[in-house]
Amino acid sequence: MLPNLKEIGDKITQNDVWKSIFRHRYEDTSRNRMLQVLSNVWLHIHPTTVTKGNINISFTWCLGGLTFFVFLFETLTGVLLMFYYTPDVNRAYADMLDLSNNAIPLGRLLRNTHRWAGHAMVITVCFHMLRVFLTGSYKAPRQFNWVVGVILLVLTLLLSFTGYLLPWDQLGYWAITVGTNMAGATPFAGYQGPFAELFGFTIDNDIRFGLLGGTSIQAPALLRAYVWHCIGLPAMAGGLMMLHFWRIRKDGFSGQL
């Protein structure tokens, strides 16, 4: 005898566990459709209704959307690069050469697209910020989202900077030297900065020490740049992007007609 699919479906959906996760019914009514969207962590980013004006190509040129797309692309190519790159001072540069010389299948394509898309993300995020500024979209009620955006901009620049260090070539080595020396001269954080004495900062307990994992540039510095680049910064940026998109939905998009 064929199983009664409706009965099986009812058994799965008509219990407290299922209902605690999916808080909507399934009849095709506009209320249920709306509840499905609103109670879904991914779909609630989208509006439940879309007006004609919403789908016009607008003055935003989707620059924020492009930045997000490039971020996803970077995540994908970055994970693939992690299979071939070792964050070890004796191997990192050789691994990059292997990638660039196609000792690894499609290695050069992978490395170069990751690098160029990194540059593209910095450019698109700057243009996105310029657009938001020029259209006055930073004003109430979107001022909080502007601040979230500023943090996203800083994270984008830090992602770009930490990625630049990873090949451990001369450019990367001297960039980490200059960057961490700047951190060492930062007010309230670095041992050479203003108020260092007040807070008791010395060469072995300030922010530069934390970034390098030591007082000079050695193996721990590369490992720390790698962990920030591959885990810390993308996780923070991803979380803030969710907040950013949720706020756009809550505040209403300024270009809505």
Ligand code: HEM
């Ligand atoms: C990784 C960085 C960022 C991503 C992925 C991102 C993504 C987005 C997206 C998809 C939108 C919808 C409209 C559009 O596409 O233009 C948007 C809107 C907005 N963004 Fe960003 N953004 C980022 C950085 C920034 C920065 C740096 C700022 C400003 C400092 C900012 C401020 C805003 C504001 C205020 C809105 C609402 C604009 C409106 O309603 O017209 N965002 N963002």
